[in-house]
Amino acid sequence: TPAPPCTIVIFGARGDLTKRLLMPSIYNLVHAGLLDKRTSILGVDHNDLSSDDWRRMLSDTLGELAADPHAEFRADKVDPATWKWVTDRLEYLTADFDSDETYRKLNEKIQGNAVFYLAVSARFFGPVIERLGHAGLLEEKGAAGTAGSQGAVFRRVIIEKPFGSDLASACELNKRILAVADESQYYRIDHFLGKDAVQSLLAMRFANRFFEAAWRAESVDHVQISAVETIGVGSRGNFYETTGALRDMVPNHLFQLLSMTGIEAPTSLSAQAVRDAKTAFVKAAEAVKVEDIVRGQYAAGKIDGVAVKGYREEDKVASDSTTETYIALKLAIDTPRWKGVPFYLRTGKRLGGRFTEIAIHFKPEPYGLFAAASGHKAAGQGGAAQGRTPNAAAGQGCAPLRTGGQQVDPASNVLTIQIDPKHGAAATFNVKVPGPLSRIGEVESSFDFADFFGEQSNVGYESLIYECLLGDATLFQRADTIEASWAAVQPVIDLAAKGAQPESYAAGSAGPTGADTLLSRDGRAWTPID
Numbered sequence: 001t002p003a004p005p006c007t008i009v010i011f012g013a014r015g016d017l018t019k020r021l022l023m024p025s026i027y028n029l030v031h032a033g034l035l036d037k038r039t040s041i042l043g044v045d046h047n048d049l050s051s052d053d054w055r056r057m058l059s060d061t062l063g064e065l066a067a068d069p070h071a072e073f074r075a076d077k078v079d080p081a082t083w084k085w086v087t088d089r090l091e092y093l094t095a096d097f098d099s100d101e102t103y104r105k106l107n108e109k110i111q112g113n114a115v116f117y118l119a120v121s122a123r124f125f126g127p128v129i130e131r132l133g134h135a136g137l138l139e140e141k142g143a144a145g146t147a148g149s150q151g152a153v154f155r156r157v158i159i160e161k162p163f164g165s166d167l168a169s170a171c172e173l174n175k176r177i178l179a180v181a182d183e184s185q186y187y188r189i190d191h192f193l194g195k196d197a198v199q200s201l202l203a204m205r206f207a208n209r210f211f212e213a214a215w216r217a218e219s220v221d222h223v224q225i226s227a228v229e230t231i232g233v234g235s236r237g238n239f240y241e242t243t244g245a246l247r248d249m250v251p252n253h254l255f256q257l258l259s260m261t262g263i264e265a266p267t268s269l270s271a272q273a274v275r276d277a278k279t280a281f282v283k284a285a286e287a288v289k290v291e292d293i294v295r296g297q298y299a300a301g302k303i304d305g306v307a308v309k310g311y312r313e314e315d316k317v318a319s320d321s322t323t324e325t326y327i328a329l330k331l332a333i334d335t336p337r338w339k340g341v342p343f344y345l346r347t348g349k350r351l352g353g354r355f356t357e358i359a360i361h362f363k364p365e366p367y368g369l370f371a372a373a374s375g376h377k378a379a380g381q382g383g384a385a386q387g388r389t390p391n392a393a394a395g396q397g398c399a400p401l402r403t404g405g406q407q408v409d410p411a412s413n414v415l416t417i418q419i420d421p422k423h424g425a426a427a428t429f430n431v432k433v434p435g436p437l438s439r440i441g442e443v444e445s446s447f448d449f450a451d452f453f454g455e456q457s458n459v460g461y462e463s464l465i466y467e468c469l470l471g472d473a474t475l476f477q478r479a480d481t482i483e484a485s486w487a488a489v490q491p492v493i494d495l496a497a498k499g500a501q502p503e504s505y506a507a508g509s510a511g512p513t514g515a516d517t518l519l520s521r522d523g524r525a526w527t528p529i530d
């Protein structure tokens, strides 16, 4: 069903986010028949452009993305009729975000339902929302939360990240925006919640008895959440210097993965129930201890054989910067389900590989029936899974992950939820190696969403925009969840504020050695990066 008619107002219409992510997502929504024909899109930005200029600019970017085999936007070629549908509904308004005049003009142009999308720098969030509120643009009519109800008008605001820069500023921003509109009108976005594999976590956990039964401290040894990247800060030096890896990734993106992995079953799939469960879970995350924090910063090195600069040599970065480009943390969750189960989180730029995944490491098998009688173990085979799967693509045959010439202990099972670039999951098992001897071999079974449901052209914002138009806030962040997330990581911010030096790591490596120690002191090891 198409979403109700609405004017989508995009602040930051000329920005990269609008061109590369929002418009392709809107295109995909139109292509799927999910937008009402009375939808209109009003772009607002300070650059002096005509609506035609804006249309041309967006068309050029869409064409580039469609031609780029690495872009998430997968349309082989843009369907002209669908794109015309979009461009026919575009209008551009040259306007200053700080001027009353802008909001007066908006009031003239907007009659019914409206969603204000703040694709702008975080410093504008508070001021723009206050001005929208004071101009009466956030006033709803009737049962506004109920999509499509007669005579009702909704007014909603989508807020990009970062929401605040620490606990105090997030609380302050919440207070400011809640003074001009109701919590139900705010949709704080986190694009990790737009990823299908993340949304699927609830279904995997709560629609499968065998996952749910083992998803707890009795069976789980620890959990690793990784978002490792090969890219550096590129042209974002200015932004990154005051942001750093923690603020950029942890209380937002990694906490989405953390909470979808750890929450208790919500009482229903309603936005309120899911968000209540998330908040309860995040509140149970204990504030990270200083000895469980590892901050790193990349030095010069090589990525795929190509020499790259160190962070301090990047454009608009101070030569003595102490901003972290890598962060690893160990978190404890104080709930009966997770008592004693550490959650290790890591993210960093300029590492030797790129993947986002959640790895659930199960405890060793309980019986000891297959333990190596001789006490021999193949070299380097501890409790943690060794290495990632050899590519077991169809037709190439599959190699077991490990079998020894002699008997080896069964490896602990690992279930890996693959978010990016793979979209699926893989689980390792122990089996008996065929043949007369009781030898154990470790194998992997995996699936990819595309194999079952086809390749999707999903840029990542489609479901978020659509759900907001429907008035379903399940995939958005509530004020209390955001504040609880900041509270859990505030000790890292305090440590950085004292000028603590991050540990240096070479670009293209696995990150700072301190991150390995964080796990090895607990007798564990990270999933290798390359």
Ligand code: BG6
Pocket (backbone or CB within 6 Å): 229, 248, 356, 420
């Ligand atoms: C953004 C961060 O929010 O997420 C970037 O600002 C990061 O620094 C990006 O690279 C990662 O998202 P994705 O979807 O590419 O994994």
